[in-house]
Amino acid sequence: MDQGVGGAVADVAPHVRPPGRIRARMLAAIDAAAIEVFARDGFQGATTQAIAEAAGISKAQLHYYIGSKEALYQRILQDIVDDWIAVFGFADAHHGPRQVLGDYIRRKMLYSFEHPARSRIFTAETMRGAPMLRPLMGQSLRRTGQAAAVITGWIDAGLMRPVDPMLLLFHIWAVTQHYADYEHQISFFRGRDVGDGSDRERLIAEVTDFLLRGAGVVQAG
Amino acid sequence: MDQGVGGAVADVAPHVRPPGRIRARMLAAIDAAAIEVFARDGFQGATTQAIAEAAGISKAQLHYYIGSKEALYQRILQDIVDDWIAVFGFADAHHGPRQVLGDYIRRKMLYSFEHPARSRIFTAETMRGAPMLRPLMGQSLRRTGQAAAVITGWIDAGLMRPVDPMLLLFHIWAVTQHYADYEHQISFFRGRDVGDGSDRERLIAEVTDFLLRGAGVVQAG
Amino acid sequence: MDQGVGGAVADVAPHVRPPGRIRARMLAAIDAAAIEVFARDGFQGATTQAIAEAAGISKAQLHYYIGSKEALYQRILQDIVDDWIAVFGFADAHHGPRQVLGDYIRRKMLYSFEHPARSRIFTAETMRGAPMLRPLMGQSLRRTGQAAAVITGWIDAGLMRPVDPMLLLFHIWAVTQHYADYEHQISFFRGRDVGDGSDRERLIAEVTDFLLRGAGVVQAG
Amino acid sequence: MDQGVGGAVADVAPHVRPPGRIRARMLAAIDAAAIEVFARDGFQGATTQAIAEAAGISKAQLHYYIGSKEALYQRILQDIVDDWIAVFGFADAHHGPRQVLGDYIRRKMLYSFEHPARSRIFTAETMRGAPMLRPLMGQSLRRTGQAAAVITGWIDAGLMRPVDPMLLLFHIWAVTQHYADYEHQISFFRGRDVGDGSDRERLIAEVTDFLLRGAGVVQAG
DNA sequence: GATGAATGAGGGTTCATTCAT
DNA sequence: TATGAATGAACCCTCATTCAT
Numbered sequence: 001m002d003q004g005v006g007g008a009v010a011d012v013a014p015h016v017r018p019p020g021r022i023r024a025r026m027l028a029a030i031d032a033a034a035i036e037v038f039a040r041d042g043f044q045g046a047t048t049q050a051i052a053e054a055a056g057i058s059k060a061q062l063h064y065y066i067g068s069k070e071a072l073y074q075r076i077l078q079d080i081v082d083d084w085i086a087v088f089g090f091a092d093a094h095h096g097p098r099q100v101l102g103d104y105i106r107r108k109m110l111y112s113f114e115h116p117a118r119s120r121i122f123t124a125e126t127m128r129g130a131p132m133l134r135p136l137m138g139q140s141l142r143r144t145g146q147a148a149a150v151i152t153g154w155i156d157a158g159l160m161r162p163v164d165p166m167l168l169l170f171h172i173w174a175v176t177q178h179y180a181d182y183e184h185q186i187s188f189f190r191g192r193d194v195g196d197g198s199d200r201e202r203l204i205a206e207v208t209d210f211l212l213r214g215a216g217v218v219q220a221g
Numbered sequence: 222m223d224q225g226v227g228g229a230v231a232d233v234a235p236h237v238r239p240p241g242r243i244r245a246r247m248l249a250a251i252d253a254a255a256i257e258v259f260a261r262d263g264f265q266g267a268t269t270q271a272i273a274e275a276a277g278i279s280k281a282q283l284h285y286y287i288g289s290k291e292a293l294y295q296r297i298l299q300d301i302v303d304d305w306i307a308v309f310g311f312a313d314a315h316h317g318p319r320q321v322l323g324d325y326i327r328r329k330m331l332y333s334f335e336h337p338a339r340s341r342i343f344t345a346e347t348m349r350g351a352p353m354l355r356p357l358m359g360q361s362l363r364r365t366g367q368a369a370a371v372i373t374g375w376i377d378a379g380l381m382r383p384v385d386p387m388l389l390l391f392h393i394w395a396v397t398q399h400y401a402d403y404e405h406q407i408s409f410f411r412g413r414d415v416g417d418g419s420d421r422e423r424l425i426a427e428v429t430d431f432l433l434r435g436a437g438v439v440q441a442g
Numbered sequence: 443m444d445q446g447v448g449g450a451v452a453d454v455a456p457h458v459r460p461p462g463r464i465r466a467r468m469l470a471a472i473d474a475a476a477i478e479v480f481a482r483d484g485f486q487g488a489t490t491q492a493i494a495e496a497a498g499i500s501k502a503q504l505h506y507y508i509g510s511k512e513a514l515y516q517r518i519l520q521d522i523v524d525d526w527i528a529v530f531g532f533a534d535a536h537h538g539p540r541q542v543l544g545d546y547i548r549r550k551m552l553y554s555f556e557h558p559a560r561s562r563i564f565t566a567e568t569m570r571g572a573p574m575l576r577p578l579m580g581q582s583l584r585r586t587g588q589a590a591a592v593i594t595g596w597i598d599a600g601l602m603r604p605v606d607p608m609l610l611l612f613h614i615w616a617v618t619q620h621y622a623d624y625e626h627q628i629s630f631f632r633g634r635d636v637g638d639g640s641d642r643e644r645l646i647a648e649v650t651d652f653l654l655r656g657a658g659v660v661q662a663g
Numbered sequence: 664m665d666q667g668v669g670g671a672v673a674d675v676a677p678h679v680r681p682p683g684r685i686r687a688r689m690l691a692a693i694d695a696a697a698i699e700v701f702a703r704d705g706f707q708g709a710t711t712q713a714i715a716e717a718a719g720i721s722k723a724q725l726h727y728y729i730g731s732k733e734a735l736y737q738r739i740l741q742d743i744v745d746d747w748i749a750v751f752g753f754a755d756a757h758h759g760p761r762q763v764l765g766d767y768i769r770r771k772m773l774y775s776f777e778h779p780a781r782s783r784i785f786t787a788e789t790m791r792g793a794p795m796l797r798p799l800m801g802q803s804l805r806r807t808g809q810a811a812a813v814i815t816g817w818i819d820a821g822l823m824r825p826v827d828p829m830l831l832l833f834h835i836w837a838v839t840q841h842y843a844d845y846e847h848q849i850s851f852f853r854g855r856d857v858g859d860g861s862d863r864e865r866l867i868a869e870v871t872d873f874l875l876r877g878a879g880v881v882q883a884g
Numbered sequence: 885g886a887t888g889a890a891t892g893a894g895g896g897t898t899c900a901t902t903c904a905t
Numbered sequence: 906t907a908t909g910a911a912t913g914a915a916c917c918c919t920c921a922t923t924c925a926t
Contacts, residue, residue, distance in 0.1 A: 045265025178395035214435035487707025570703045620837035656877035
């Protein structure tokens with residue numbers, strides 16, 4: 001239902017007997033269920049009962065696999081953070097802001113479309129002060145600093161107007177994230193599901209255009 | 222409450238205790254406490270114990286005032302929605318997009334700075350599907366539709382580029398809201414509290430500039 | 443609503459200023475309310491909140507008058523026992539079983555019609571082992587013994603067949619009481635309120651006939 | 664309980680633990696405990712704490728089995744109603760009133776002797792308006808109507824005097840039920856437990872005689 | 885691996901009662 | 906007298922977790 005971005009590498013070779021094949025499948029099902037429940041009710045509000053039901057197993061069985069509710073939540077959070085890193089990937093500065101930022105916006109929008117529940121979990125965790133992300137925030141800051149430096153380089157090169165680079169990254173995040181966090185409201189207001197087939201490219205184009213104009217990226221990119 | 226015709230004499234004197242003074246103060250303290258707790262833990266995750274402690278009273282005393290956790294939450298949600306209406310106010314189309322949108326962005330940013338917890342409660346409620354906002358979403362949609370019509374008018378008048386008006390409203394919301402929802406992260410990344418004194422105007426200016434450029438509002442505004 | 447059998451003696455002389463006129467009226471209203479609630483929910487199940495609401499006063503005011511829930515219940519129980527003594531009155535043995543038992547049956551039936559809630563409170567208290575009637579049961583047993591002796595006298599005189607006198611008293615009680623305790627069921631089954639106007643005499647006649655035949659009271663009475 | 668067609672092989676061996684053995688024993692113990700507590704304190708007055716203590720388990724364990732206090736009460740009520748149907752069984756009209764009514768009275772008296780608490784729960788539920796018996800009262804009325812028709816047939820055949828058939832059924836119920844509802848009082852007054860060994864037949868005989876005479880059932884029956 | 889049973893802690897809420905005004 | 910406020914205990918029920926089988 002809600003598969004990780006990386007895809008399932010271990011499942012390719014059928015003759016391999018990975019340790020705990022059943023276990024791996026159970027964990028995938030549990031993760032999918034937990035993501036929905038955590039996204040809806042938050043960490044404190046989620047119950048292992050609800051997760052177990054969503055996964056179609058008993059509470060006892062769930063605990064056999066997850067250890068504890070907090071461990072499950074931590075593992076999912078870590079997954080999401082890993083996803084961000086893959087989405088964010090931001091190294092090829094020489095391609096210029098139009099392409100680099102455009103690609104980032106596209107990947108981020110696709111993630112919002114395909115993993116809205118994961119996106120919401122991250123926002124919820126951040127809203128409550130991110131107590132369980134603290135250990136990871138150092139590297140997150142470092143990565144953001146690097147990206148900001150790249151942007152500064154573009155500004156100095158006259159490829160875009162002089163904006164606060166970090167604020168720009170926030171704004172890109174805010175707008176793209178919105179399509180996941182406010183999915184229900186957007187669907188209700190627009191009268192159609194967010195990012196359903198034919199709509200995706202239009203939304204991506206509109207958002208990209210909006211953000212690049214806001215950033216003052218010059219036409220030539 | 223039960224005043225005689227013309228008003229009873231005993232009620233004139235200003236030293237008379239106005240009915241419900243204690244109650245009014247308690248409710249204000251409870252609301253303040255509940256807003257923090259709901260913003261941190263969500264509706265399901267919040268406990269009346271935590272709210273009572275934050276308000277400095279006992280659980281029994283809390284329930285004496287609130288009726289039920291759900292009623293308290295509903296009341297706070299309603300307050301927030303009322304706040305939005307005041308912030309949104311969007312009627313004077315003839316002043317043009319630069320001023321009207323600029324004022325809206327400013328009010329919204331100030332609200333994020335001054336009431337971040339309230340802002341987060343709204344986002345959290347929306348993220349979980351807004352089960353308790355459903356009855357109010359009709360009028361919310363109507364108001365948004367009216368604002369979109371105003372924007373369309375500006376586009377037709379050549380005052381801004383042709384964007385999807387509703388998406389523009391989403392984007393403005395997303396960016397301004399971000400300063401409340403991601404307050405902790407932003408503070409951590411920028412090394413200073415969001416919107417503290419001297420910073421406010423800079424942030425408002427940067428956000429306003431970014432959003433109006435994104436909307437393609439022409440310079441003359 | 444549910445006035446005691448004895449009527450209000452103290453209200454006759456209007457020039458008399460009985461101590462606590464207001465108090466007396468409050469107590470009467472409280473008693474009426476409490477009787478309904480205790481009859482419906484039992485002693486343990488009744489709440490002072492429900493009684494206060496039925497009496498149209500606040501919980502604090504209720505406690506000002508009643509002292510405690512248990513004291514209120516005890517007082518009402520005592521009232522009911524006093525009512526029984528008045529209804530039971532059984533001294534004129536020489537009038538013979540037909541008249542003495544017939545009059546008793548009639549009074550008991552009228553009490554069931556007019557004070558069904560009081561009747562039910564007594565049955566409920568008896569059903570749970572009568573913990574609060576214990577102190578009064580000695581005199582109750584004595585009175586019953588006296589009545590049994592009268593019946594034995596009638597039997598010896600050939601005025602009725604040889605029944606166990608105490609069982610006969612139980613049976614009379616059981617049948618007459620049934621019209622109060624099972625009021626709801628009887629109304630539902632018969633399609634009319636128990637003992638409404640025109641029906642009363644028919645029910646009394648049928649019950650009297652049934653019980654006296656069961657007792658084998660000879661026709662001459 | 665859930666046997667495959669023809670019986671699964673694995674279920675044949677007697678050493679296999681039948682599913683829910685523990686559960687069945689717990690439920691039986693809980694029912695027994697709950698019947699006593701509900702009979703004593705009523706539905707509202709009964710506490711799950713008291714029931715758990717009477718069953719010798721913890722409150723949490725109790726709720727693991729019962730779902731809710733109301734569900735437990737409903738289940739017990741349904742059991743009692745099922746008992747009534749078995750006791751009432753009233754189909755063999757041609758045996759005449761003496762035998763049919765006599766058998767019914769005997770069964771009802773035995774039920775009062777052996778299940779006084781169950782009997783009291785029914786009376787208590789009826790006294791408070793039978794809110795949880797409402798759905799079952801239609802069929803109860805139907806059954807009573809059929810019994811009344813049988814009695815009418817006997818009257819027409821001259822086998823008993825012309826009584827109101829429904830009232831007769833009420834009176835039989837009232838008297839037999841009394842030995843359960845007023846068990847404590849009767850034991851106290853008579854100085855011996857109701858229906859203990861040697862006494863049962865005497866009480867049944869006396870009650871049967873009393874009721875059949877009241878009904879005017881002719882000697883030959 | 886899977887499941888029913890068990891549990892101490894805590895969930896939201898109501899209780900009878902008291903107190904200051 | 907009357908009322909709003911307050912409270913410790915108890916209410917029904919669910920929680921995350923463990924354990925025996």
